[in-house]
Amino acid sequence: MLTPSETKTLKFIQKYCIEKGCSPTLTEIADGIGIKSRGVVHRYIKSLESKKLLSVASNRKRGICLNLEAYENQSIAPIIPLLGRIAAGQPIEAIEDRHEINLADFIMDPDRFALQVTGESMMDAGILDGDTVIIKHQNTANNGDIVVALIDGLEATLKRFKRLPKGMILLIPENKSMEAIAYEAERIQIQGVVVGQLRSYQ
Amino acid sequence: MLTPSETKTLKFIQKYCIEKGCSPTLTEIADGIGIKSRGVVHRYIKSLESKKLLSVASNRKRGICLNLEAYENQSIAPIIPLLGRIAAGQPIEAIEDRHEINLADFIMDPDRFALQVTGESMMDAGILDGDTVIIKHQNTANNGDIVVALIDGLEATLKRFKRLPKGMILLIPENKSMEAIAYEAERIQIQGVVVGQLRSYQ
DNA sequence: ATTGAATGTTCTCTTTTTGTTCTCTATTAT
DNA sequence: ATAATAGAGAACAAAAAGAGAACATTCAAT
Known part of the structure; x- marks a missing residue:
């Protein structure tokens, strides 16, 4: 030590x-x-x-x-030491950019929690079935945020958030084979926004 | 206790x-x-x-x-507390399945290091530009592993690994717009395999 | 090769911070 | 009542941090 x-x-x-x-x-x-x-x-x-x-x-x-x-x-x-960047077909930038990842920034915050993702609705945003997402607990969201939304108080989904005119909210799945759905704002309760994502290959 | x-x-x-x-x-x-x-x-x-x-x-x-x-x-x-699973359009399984993610499993291993990904070559595998991948340092890989491979000793790339007959190795990008390339095994040196991946949305 | 400045090495000394071991008190549950 | 938990704080020992002197060695310019 x-x-x-x-x-x-x-x-x-x-x-x-x-x-x-x-x-x-x-x-x-x-x-x-x-x-x-x-x-x-x-x-x-x-x-x-x-x-x-x-x-x-x-x-x-x-x-x-x-x-x-x-x-x-x-x-x-x-x-963990962050050794450098790796690119598609590019030479590795050896030790030049050596610094570190602080996992504390990533997670260790009391108002954060994790959810395990099932389903493919956010596949095109790189969030796959089985991934874990880190959620920051909050009741509001900005356009473009990926949110955990509760629909009618009973159905929770992970979608990209967009506020529409006339008090409507659009929940957009990042999957070409799925459709975005608009809801009246009253029906939607934001439970948190995605601040991180992790996956284990083991 | x-x-x-x-x-x-x-x-x-x-x-x-x-x-x-x-x-x-x-x-x-x-x-x-x-x-x-x-x-x-x-x-x-x-x-x-x-x-x-x-x-x-x-x-x-x-x-x-x-x-x-x-x-x-x-x-x-x-x-971090793992609160449950979230599905596309499915009700959240509230707190019923509460367990926890152990970050120690994820990273606290001395032979692991991180790389930041640039480029889109593994996009379809959910590894996006800017993501961080956790690499386990080893010289061998199994078919299907995502590996950090050094080509001709100077070019490092992140690809899916497949061993072909006749001492050839196929490095497969997970991106529809890119082509897999086969190399003689002598040209390829495995530097490690991807054991984890993480992304920050902040 | 010689020389001198810069650098590495080995000390001793002091101060501050930290770990350790106490005793004492208060609160709470059984 | 008793035991377990929680806390304050004093007193001492030891480690870490730092200053700086003295000497040895390198290395580059002459």
Whole structure:
């Protein structure tokens, strides 16, 4: 487990390496993490080395070498490393854009809950049968939102929301073989909007 | 069985770990659960430890380590409540089928990483431009797996995998407007298979 | 090759924060 | 009454963070 200072040091080194193409000096690191002592930085580096997160060529200037496999050794990595982008037929943008996904942003909010989707009504929006959608609980929606709507108080569906003139609401399935249906606003109760979606292939 | 305070403490630690990437200090926990005494927090931690829900490195700062395996039996995982299923035009099965999604299953595995998808090559499989896919790092794949494949060592793509006779490998885009391409097996290097996918609508 | 500035390394020292162990009190349910 | 839970807070030990001095080594310019 890394201390906050070690984490800060490691992140600075990663960023520096990516931006400048070589590793930083101890003075640069000290400056980067907001302390004054090279000795202290050296201590952090040694600790990170002992934790296999990087290796240092002894006495070499700029001799820090990041261990890119390090994430795989981490005992707990609640945050997944986001390694880069992948495109259709495009070369991978290697390590350039390395940052992290914070799943906390995704989910850990008290007014959110999950629903498992059955049916294909939102297929064309990339929400498949069996997917899980993360819903933010709220009673209103904007045009274009994907909402959980309760029709006549008993039937809940997942549809794209559109407000029509004259107090009508259009619920649009994202599936070419299905039709959008308009309802009087009184019949529709918004239970929440989709803020995320996840799928497991296992 | 956990007391309310212990549950509160554990949930706070889970959330903190996910958000910050390291465990909280006793003071931070006290603050987080709304009490003032580090001593009390210490007592809760020790109790949680005796219930095998976490382990603490003694005298180490931020030395709390969550025990993820223990979560499968108890309803205290770092989870979102999964409220039910939602269907196209079907009534919601309210709270009847309430269980939970365990995010630990989804991500907390050291040999997994994430990639952000650009392009539409897997559109028909519900993987859209901008989505994040969770990759399990491995060098082999089964027919039907969605894989990250490196072509000629320099071009990484996301495609469905199929092994053909005579040492050929077919990489199939899930997009009607794109064609599957067959390669000699030597040209293809599997970097991992897709085990999850997530999307944020925010 | 020599030299000097920059850099890495190894110390000691101090301060602050944190973990640990207590005792004490209050509340609640059995 | 008793036990379990919840909390405050004091006192001490230890870890982490940091400053900075002193020395060793690199590396590039001369």
